[in-house]
Amino acid sequence: MAEGQNVRKLVDIKNERLSFFTPAGEVKALNDVSIMLDEGEVLGIVGESGSGKSVTAYSLMGLTAHPGKLLDGTLWFNGHQIETMTEKEMRKIRGNEVSIIFQDPMTSLNPVYTIGNQIEEVILLHTDKKRKEAHERAKELLELVGINEPEKRLKQYPHELSGGMRQRVMIAIALACEPKLLIADEPTTALDVTIQAQILELMMKLKEKLGMAIIMITHDLGVVASMCEKIAVMYAGKIVEYGTAEDIFYHPKHQYTKGLIRSIPRLDTKEHERLVPIEGTPVDMLNPPKGCPFAPRCEECMKICLREMPPVTNFGDAHYTQCWLNQKEEMEGGTANE
Amino acid sequence: MLKYIAKRIGLAIITIWVVATITFFLMNMVPGGPFLSEKAISPQAQAALEAKYGLDKPLFEQYITYLTDAVHGDFGDSLKQRGRTVMSIIKTKFPVSARVGGISVLVALCLGIPLGCIAAIRRGKFIDSFISVVATCGIAVPSFVICTVLMYFFGVKLKLLPTLGLTSWKHYIMPVIALAFYPTAYIMRLTRSSMLDVLGQDYMRTARAKGLSQVVSIFKHALRNAILPVITYVGPMLAYTLSGSFVVEKIFTIPGLGGEFIGSITSRDYTVIMGTTIFLATLIVVMNVIVDIVYKIVDPRIKLK
Numbered sequence: 001m002a003e004g005q006n007v008r009k010l011v012d013i014k015n016e017r018l019s020f021f022t023p024a025g026e027v028k029a030l031n032d033v034s035i036m037l038d039e040g041e042v043l044g045i046v047g048e049s050g051s052g053k054s055v056t057a058y059s060l061m062g063l064t065a066h067p068g069k070l071l072d073g074t075l076w077f078n079g080h081q082i083e084t085m086t087e088k089e090m091r092k093i094r095g096n097e098v099s100i101i102f103q104d105p106m107t108s109l110n111p112v113y114t115i116g117n118q119i120e121e122v123i124l125l126h127t128d129k130k131r132k133e134a135h136e137r138a139k140e141l142l143e144l145v146g147i148n149e150p151e152k153r154l155k156q157y158p159h160e161l162s163g164g165m166r167q168r169v170m171i172a173i174a175l176a177c178e179p180k181l182l183i184a185d186e187p188t189t190a191l192d193v194t195i196q197a198q199i200l201e202l203m204m205k206l207k208e209k210l211g212m213a214i215i216m217i218t219h220d221l222g223v224v225a226s227m228c229e230k231i232a233v234m235y236a237g238k239i240v241e242y243g244t245a246e247d248i249f250y251h252p253k254h255q256y257t258k259g260l261i262r263s264i265p266r267l268d269t270k271e272h273e274r275l276v277p278i279e280g281t282p283v284d285m286l287n288p289p290k291g292c293p294f295a296p297r298c299e300e301c302m303k304i305c306l307r308e309m310p311p312v313t314n315f316g317d318a319h320y321t322q323c324w325l326n327q328k329e330e331m332e333g334g335t336a337n338e
Numbered sequence: 339m340l341k342y343i344a345k346r347i348g349l350a351i352i353t354i355w356v357v358a359t360i361t362f363f364l365m366n367m368v369p370g371g372p373f374l375s376e377k378a379i380s381p382q383a384q385a386a387l388e389a390k391y392g393l394d395k396p397l398f399e400q401y402i403t404y405l406t407d408a409v410h411g412d413f414g415d416s417l418k419q420r421g422r423t424v425m426s427i428i429k430t431k432f433p434v435s436a437r438v439g440g441i442s443v444l445v446a447l448c449l450g451i452p453l454g455c456i457a458a459i460r461r462g463k464f465i466d467s468f469i470s471v472v473a474t475c476g477i478a479v480p481s482f483v484i485c486t487v488l489m490y491f492f493g494v495k496l497k498l499l500p501t502l503g504l505t506s507w508k509h510y511i512m513p514v515i516a517l518a519f520y521p522t523a524y525i526m527r528l529t530r531s532s533m534l535d536v537l538g539q540d541y542m543r544t545a546r547a548k549g550l551s552q553v554v555s556i557f558k559h560a561l562r563n564a565i566l567p568v569i570t571y572v573g574p575m576l577a578y579t580l581s582g583s584f585v586v587e588k589i590f591t592i593p594g595l596g597g598e599f600i601g602s603i604t605s606r607d608y609t610v611i612m613g614t615t616i617f618l619a620t621l622i623v624v625m626n627v628i629v630d631i632v633y634k635i636v637d638p639r640i641k642l643k
Contacts, residue, residue: 063546094549107540112562112637122548157638173548 435582454529476523
């Protein structure tokens with residue numbers, strides 16, 4: 001436990017490198033990832049499948065199980081140094097100081113136990129509450145996440161509830177011990193659009209009410225734009241651009257971020273205009289290229305991009321990229337890109 | 339629920355009737371008869387015997403008579419064991435088999451489920467391979483081999499355990515091991531594979547993310563889901579094991595129902611064949627109903643219709 005840490009700072013991941021050792025070889029899931037998050041802040045992590053979004057968040061909970069191995073870096077969370085903690089110490093934090101909601105609420109609840117049982121379980125585990133108090137608390141939580149007739153719902157099984165309702169239950173479980181940090185791993189991907197909006201709205205409302213920080217993992221830029229204060233864009237196990245929502249959406253610097261934003265469908269386009277994709281496919285994480293992982297797909301690719309990984313280019317306080325192009329511009333002292 | 343039970347009882351009666359009918363006609367199609375093997379019998383005496391037991395009547399009439407009697411609870415007298423009714427044979431022999439069989443099933447469950455879980459949790463490790471090898475042996479080796487090996491080592495060589503009869507608790511050890519071997523191995527494999535499936539489920543990840551220890555997440559969250567295939571298997575298996583194994587009973591000279599069942603077939607003891615078959619069929623049907631009800635208790639998603 002480090003008391004010297006800044007109290008306001010909740011998460012501080014520095015230079016995390018994490019690999020999965022699979023039979024096919026080492027998959028470098030995270031390569032030099034750094035993330036900072038203050039209390040009560042909302043961070044969005046966006047990127048394609050396999051870019052390391054979830055792994056970054058899971059590693060904070062010590063959930064990068066068996067084949068995953070942390071190779072380097074420090075992970076601070078709420079005064080705990082995660083990488084030095086034992087499994088037993090981690091268990092006290094999980095579900096308590098940091099909790100998570102998953103993508104698929106249909107399969108994330110145990111089908112053979114009642115909703116009440118599954119909510120009360122986490123309360124009984126982390127607090128001194130007795131069974132009856134836990135039951136009352138569970139009822140409160142269901143009301144909090146907007147489920148009516150909580151007494152009746154507590155006795156129901158997951159298969160008796162709809163998808164949106166189950167995700168609300170997952171949120172209730174996650175919030176049971178008033179965590180400092182809520183990790184939302186694509187919480188709306190498996191839900192239909194109207195329910196998506198309801199769930200996001202609920203999350204924002206609860207954040208205001210309870211003051212927890214949120215890490216929002218998604219590949220939906222719309223979700224990020226509406227919710228997040230800071231955004232990390234990940235590509236092939238690296239954070240290629242990091243900044244405030246305004247930086248990312250109005251002043252993107254990295255070619256990948258620009259591509260992502262170009263690919264969003266717009267309301268003001270002409271009728272038959274096609275969407276603009278980013279050409280190419282993500283890199284093979286078993287054999288990542290030597291240079292910038294995005295170079296093979298980058299329209300502005302230079303020779304050096306294929307040879308060497310670009311260093312960090314800072315644009316002000318909390319906006320940085322890893323791109324040779326930005327390095328070049330900085331050296332030329334211009335902002336020709338804008 | 340009441341409607342469901344009524345429906346199941348109706349189905350059970352039909353099942354048992356079908357089994358009885360098929361057995362009755364098959365049994366009579368097989369050459370030979372209860373009074374043919376004894377040489378010293380005169381044709382007059384044989385005719386008299388057949389008349390006494392109604393075997394001289396047309397087959398269909400015999401069938402109707404048998405069914406009418408059976409419905410009234412009269413399963414007739416044994417044709418070969420003088421003065422004993424089929425009911426009294428089942429009543430004295432079944433408890434013996436059921437005791438040995440019941441203990442065996444308990445042993446199989448108590449060993450098979452935990453070992454299967456351990457193999458699944460330690461997947462790919464030495465203990466998993468070891469358990470898999472033992473399980474494969476248990477399924478592949480026939481029970482008479484196990485009986486003989488056990489008897490040779492513990493009975494003859496080491497003289498630790500008695501080899502005949504069922505008079506003390508020591509007598510139970512070898513027959514129980516022999517009877518429990520196959521179901522233990524089978525339950526181990528079933529538990530392992532369904533446990534592996536369950537461990538990969540999303541709700542197991544939720545359990546970990548809640549901060550539950552591995553022991554709690556396995557015993558509370560995984561086992562109840564993984565146990566369903568085992569329940570399916572245990573129902574009919576229990577019926578078979580309780581009604582006795584011919585091989586094990588013969589080798590250890592246990593006076594159980596399994597020996598009676600096979601013995602009656604070789605001696606064409608028609609009434610005993612019918613009685614034991616109907617008894618076993620009833621037992622299996624009852625076990626299946628119990629399995630369905632237990633299923634509903636374990637997994638609330640299942641609806642009984």
